[in-house]
Amino acid sequence: MTVDYKIFELGDVSLQRGATIRGAKLAYKTYGTLSPAKDNVIVYPTWYSGQHYENEWLIGPGRALDPDKYFIIVPNMLGNGLSSSPSNTPEPYNGPRFPQITAYDNVMVQHRLVTELFGIEHVRLVTGWSMGALQTFHWGALFPDMMDLIAPFCGSAKCSRHNFVFLEGVKAALTADAAFAEGWYVDKPARGLRAMARVYAGWGFSQAFYREKLDIEALGYSSLEDFLVAFWEGFFLPKDANNLLTMLWTWQNGDISDNPLYGGDLKAALGAIKAKAFVMPGQTDLYFPPEDSEFEVAHMPNATLVPVPSIWGHFAGGPGTNPTDVDFIDAKLKDLLAS
Amino acid sequence: MTVDYKIFELGDVSLQRGATIRGAKLAYKTYGTLSPAKDNVIVYPTWYSGQHYENEWLIGPGRALDPDKYFIIVPNMLGNGLSSSPSNTPEPYNGPRFPQITAYDNVMVQHRLVTELFGIEHVRLVTGWSMGALQTFHWGALFPDMMDLIAPFCGSAKCSRHNFVFLEGVKAALTADAAFAEGWYVDKPARGLRAMARVYAGWGFSQAFYREKLDIEALGYSSLEDFLVAFWEGFFLPKDANNLLTMLWTWQNGDISDNPLYGGDLKAALGAIKAKAFVMPGQTDLYFPPEDSEFEVAHMPNATLVPVPSIWGHFAGGPGTNPTDVDFIDAKLKDLLAS
Numbered sequence: 001m002t003v004d005y006k007i008f009e010l011g012d013v014s015l016q017r018g019a020t021i022r023g024a025k026l027a028y029k030t031y032g033t034l035s036p037a038k039d040n041v042i043v044y045p046t047w048y049s050g051q052h053y054e055n056e057w058l059i060g061p062g063r064a065l066d067p068d069k070y071f072i073i074v075p076n077m078l079g080n081g082l083s084s085s086p087s088n089t090p091e092p093y094n095g096p097r098f099p100q101i102t103a104y105d106n107v108m109v110q111h112r113l114v115t116e117l118f119g120i121e122h123v124r125l126v127t128g129w130s131m132g133a134l135q136t137f138h139w140g141a142l143f144p145d146m147m148d149l150i151a152p153f154c155g156s157a158k159c160s161r162h163n164f165v166f167l168e169g170v171k172a173a174l175t176a177d178a179a180f181a182e183g184w185y186v187d188k189p190a191r192g193l194r195a196m197a198r199v200y201a202g203w204g205f206s207q208a209f210y211r212e213k214l215d216i217e218a219l220g221y222s223s224l225e226d227f228l229v230a231f232w233e234g235f236f237l238p239k240d241a242n243n244l245l246t247m248l249w250t251w252q253n254g255d256i257s258d259n260p261l262y263g264g265d266l267k268a269a270l271g272a273i274k275a276k277a278f279v280m281p282g283q284t285d286l287y288f289p290p291e292d293s294e295f296e297v298a299h300m301p302n303a304t305l306v307p308v309p310s311i312w313g314h315f316a317g318g319p320g321t322n323p324t325d326v327d328f329i330d331a332k333l334k335d336l337l338a339s
Numbered sequence: 340m341t342v343d344y345k346i347f348e349l350g351d352v353s354l355q356r357g358a359t360i361r362g363a364k365l366a367y368k369t370y371g372t373l374s375p376a377k378d379n380v381i382v383y384p385t386w387y388s389g390q391h392y393e394n395e396w397l398i399g400p401g402r403a404l405d406p407d408k409y410f411i412i413v414p415n416m417l418g419n420g421l422s423s424s425p426s427n428t429p430e431p432y433n434g435p436r437f438p439q440i441t442a443y444d445n446v447m448v449q450h451r452l453v454t455e456l457f458g459i460e461h462v463r464l465v466t467g468w469s470m471g472a473l474q475t476f477h478w479g480a481l482f483p484d485m486m487d488l489i490a491p492f493c494g495s496a497k498c499s500r501h502n503f504v505f506l507e508g509v510k511a512a513l514t515a516d517a518a519f520a521e522g523w524y525v526d527k528p529a530r531g532l533r534a535m536a537r538v539y540a541g542w543g544f545s546q547a548f549y550r551e552k553l554d555i556e557a558l559g560y561s562s563l564e565d566f567l568v569a570f571w572e573g574f575f576l577p578k579d580a581n582n583l584l585t586m587l588w589t590w591q592n593g594d595i596s597d598n599p600l601y602g603g604d605l606k607a608a609l610g611a612i613k614a615k616a617f618v619m620p621g622q623t624d625l626y627f628p629p630e631d632s633e634f635e636v637a638h639m640p641n642a643t644l645v646p647v648p649s650i651w652g653h654f655a656g657g658p659g660t661n662p663t664d665v666d667f668i669d670a671k672l673k674d675l676l677a678s
Contacts, residue, residue, distance in 0.1 A: 161551035161563055162541065168567060169538035173508065177535035178517035195515035199508035199538050202501065207628050210501035224500055228507060286625070289546050 002025045004083060005029040005052055008113045012094065013084075014055035017269070019099030022088065026109050027082035028052065031059050032067030038120050042072045043147075045110065045128045045135035048247050049239055050319065052076055055132070057320025061147050063145050064333030070124070075110045080245035086183075086242035096183025103131075103254045107138040123147040125337060126275075129318040130155050130288075131247070134254045137296075140273035141256040150273070153280035153308065153329055156292050156318030158255040158266055163287045166203055167252050173199045174241060183242050190237060196244070197232040204232075206284035206313035214312070218322070277303035278336050280329065282316035306332050344368040344391055344421060347452045352423075355598070358438030360428065366421035366447050367391065367414045370398050371406030377459050381411045382486075384449065384467045384474035387586050388578055389658065391415050394471070396659025403672030409463070414449045416470065418585035425522075425581035434581050435522025442470075442593045446477040456617050462486040464676060465614075468657040469494050469627075470586070473593045476635075479612035480595040488675050489612070492619035492647065492668055493656030495595040495627050496635050497605055504539045505542055506591050512538045513580060529576060535583070536571040543571075545623035545652035553651070557661070609638035616642035617675050619668065621655035645671050 010024040029052040034041070044055055052074040059065040065072055076082040086098035093099060114120045126139040126147055131168045133155020140150045141157070143151035145322060156163070177192025179185055207213070215227035236244070256262070256270035277300055290307050297303045308328055309317035316325045349363035369393040373379070381404060383394055389414040398404040404411055415422040417440045425437035432438060453459045465478040465486055472494020479489045480496070495502070516531025518524055548554070554566035575583070595601070596608035616639055620632035629646050636642045647667055649655035655664045 109584040160546065160550060161552070162544075162546040164563065165537075165549060166541040168396070169508070169512070169534075171539050172534035172537040173512035173515055176512060176515040176530050191515050195508075195511035195534075198504075198511035202508050203541070205501075207499065207501040207625075208630070210504060211499060213500070213632070222501065236651070286546075290549070291550070 005076070008117055008303065010084075010109055010112065013105070015099055015105050016102045017100045019093070021084050021093060021099065022076065024073060024084045024109070026084075026113055028073060028113060031065075031072040031074070032070050034071040034118060034120070038118070038339065039122060039124065041068045041114070041120050042070045043110065043114060043123055043124075043126045043139065044072055044074050045106070045132045046074065046080060047128065047132045047318065048251060049080065049244060050077075050132075051082055055317050058330065058333075059320065063250055064330050064337055065127075073114065073118075073247045075113055077186055077247060077250070077252060078106050078109070079137070079243050081240060081243050085240070086246055087240040091170060093095070098242060098246055100253070101246060101250050102258070103134050103138050103250055103256075103258045104142070104259050106250070107135055107142055110135070110139075110214075111143060111251050122147070125149040125151065125333075127151040127153070127333065128155070129153055130314065131251055131254070134159075134251070137256050137273070138273050140277065141269045142259070144272050144274040147275050149277070149339075150275040150285060151280060151333055154282045154285055154288050155157060156254075156288050156315055157270060157296050158257070159252050160292055161303065164252050166287050167248055169320060170196050170199050171245065171248055172336045180241060183245070188237075189241050193239070193241065194233045197236040198228060200236070201228055201232045202285050204314050206286060208311035208314055212311065231279045235246040267299045270296055273300050274302065276330055277337065278306045278315075279303050280306045280308055280332060282312065282314055283307045283309050284311050287312045287314060344415070347456055349423075349448055349451065352444070353414040353467065354438055354444050356402045356439045358432070359440065360423050360432060363448070365414060365417075365423075365452055367412060367452060370404075370411040370413070371409050371661050372675060373410040373457060373459070377457070378461060378463070379409050380453070380459050380462045381409045382449065382465045382478065383411055383413050384445070384465075384471045385413065385416045385419060386467065386469040387590060388419065388473045388583060388655065389416075389471075390419055390421055393658050396657065396665060397669065399542065403669050403676055404466075408664065412453065412457075414445075414452055414496065416474070416586060416589070417445050417448070418582050418589060420579060420582050424579070425585055426579040427514045432580040436490055437581060437585055439592070440585060440589050441597070442473050442595075442596050443481070446474055446481055447665050449474070449478075450482060460485070464488040464490065464672075466492070466672065467494070468492055469653065470590055470593070473498075473590070476595050476612070479614050479616065480608045481598070481600065486614050489614045490576055490615070490617045490619060490672055490675055493621045493624055495593075495628050495631050495655055496609060497596070498591050499631055502593050505626050509535050509538050510584065510587055513583065514662070519580060522584070524580065524647075527576075528580050532575045532578070533572045536575040537567060539575070540567055540571045542625050543548055543653050545625060545650050547623060547650035548652055551650065606638045609635055610640060612639050613641065615675070617645045618642050619645045619647055619656070619671060621653055622646045622648050623650050624653045624655065626653060643670055
């Protein structure tokens with residue numbers, strides 16, 4: 001099997017919640033060439049369960065994220081199956097014993113990748129979808145002097161209480177399957193993964209998306225049930241349940257202020273983000289509603305709210321599902337990079 | 340145990356999908372006194388998993404639904420544990436063999452209760468929350484000459500595709516529990532019921548409800564987790580899983596046009612509703628969004644859209660959870676009854 005990514009050996013990583021991953025690994029892929037001045041860098045973290053290649057829909061010649069101009073680094077989130085994860089970590093921290101990972105932990109090791117491995121001191125842009133946006137906000141708040149621009153889309157700086165509850169439902173559905181065995185499964189908990197997928201299905205796309213039958217008319221599924229099985233169950237079934245739960249915990253506990261710099265003061269953390277920011281919520285996103293982004297923008301010194309005018313719900317932001325939304329986000333990223 | 344409701348013996352009821360419930364029972368309760376002219380009748384069906392006493396928050400002296408003025412009939416939905424249900428039907432139609440029940444089936448037996456038992460030929464008002472609204476729409480479409488007024492609140496005439504998907508998630512979470520045993524459980528599938536509750540929690544109240552911490556500030560729970568356990572898990576744990584699935588199927592397949600009168604033509608069915616109607620969606624209801632109600636009103640000859648201005652999501656409509664919303668709905672029902 002050809003592997004299209006590289007591993008940055010992190011050594012022993014002490015985590016925010018106390019555990020240490022020994023021999024921790026950060027999987028990443030880069031696109032384009034680092035300029036001699038090291039001034040053409042874009043960092044583009046992954047989303048919930050996504051891996052680097054699932055970020056590629058926004059990268060390409062002629063796109064804002066143009067590898068002919070920029071050196072684009074896509075770090076894989078811890079827990080996503082390529083970077084250190086429950087599924088690939090040796091005993092004793094394997095499986096359900098894999099430690100709790102915060103978005104802070106993720107961005108701290110990404111920062112090491114950028115600075116230690118590549119010797120990069122300044123980043124032009126950090127951007128990402130969903131949990132990628134959560135990491136983008138963290139970059140902005142934890143390293144405010146390090147980048148010019150950030151563009152978090154369809155995500156938030158802190159997991160909202162409603163978003164937390166939605167994820168509780170997802171988690172409960174997955175873990176209700178006895179085959180999950182509190183994470184000590186041998187065969188995968190297929191029924192729980194399928195249940196999780198069906199719970200997710202109602203949240204991922206908006207009411208209007210389903211009303212307009214875009215599952216059939218735009219995405220080409222043959223029926224609503226076909227969409228639930230082929231798209232949603234097909235999406236989650238290949239994934240490792242403990243990996244999914246690790247990233248879910250990261251998501252639920254995401255908060256740019258939950259660290260020594262800001263001591264839980266979200267407004268202070270938002271206020272510390274110096275980068276020029278386009279905060280881009282999906283207009284119909286059910287778990288990252290635009291109202292939460294408005295709050296963020298109101299407390300950031302240099303941010304503009306740029307809603308994505310779409311009925312694709314959370315999937316307005318990716319992964320390349322709707323060409324119109326892709327073009328909108330790409331155009332806004334071009335505007336931001338040109339500014 | 341004192342029983343506060345009565346049973347109308349339906350005899351053998353042949354259902355829309357083909358099965359027959361032999362010795363079928365319709366549990367109901369009435370409030371107030373039927374006038375000699377039998378012209379003071381309100382029919383007020385129950386909601387998903389609700390029983391008659393859980394409709395009482397809207398009934399009382401001084402309320403629109405005033406038992407000093409009106410004869411209010413609350414029929415319990417089939418499957419709700421009091422009327423014929425999986426939990427109380429003898430073999431062979433017990434448990435998971437209980438047949439599929441449509442809203443049409445429900446309203447047809449309610450019509451028999453009203454006409455055969457009470458000899459009532461005309462109804463002043465039909466109203467109800469959620470699945471009670473679904474039944475209200477059915478009353479309007481199936482017996483258009485029989486009532487003056489309808490007031491469906493936080494519900495729809497046909498289950499939308501998105502609403503269907505939300506319910507698929509609820510169902511998948513409940514049935515992922517191996518203890519459910521495809522409905523042949525001996526001990527209740529507690530883990531599945533708890534999972535179902537957590538899935539439901541994100542849908543029942545709006546993003547703004549959680550953002551404003553109304554679970555704590557208004558409802559008095561001690562934390563978000565306390566709300567999830569005490570309110571939500573506490574709500575579903577006492578209920579029978581097969582009953583819940585029977586009503587869920589009724590909900591998912593709700594459609595006022597799915598019958599010989601209208602042959603699937605929803606616009607025709609809406610257009611046939613002669614009653615003066617207040618259609619009252621919750622402004623922030625996540626599964627019955629106002630847009631769907633707008634469509635209904637646009638195709639009804641005598642209907643007005645009356646959104647409930649509330650951030651309580653679906654619970655703007657009940658069951659008496661938020662006093663402000665209760666007063667709003669009560670006031671609108673008074674307006675309607677006075678017209």
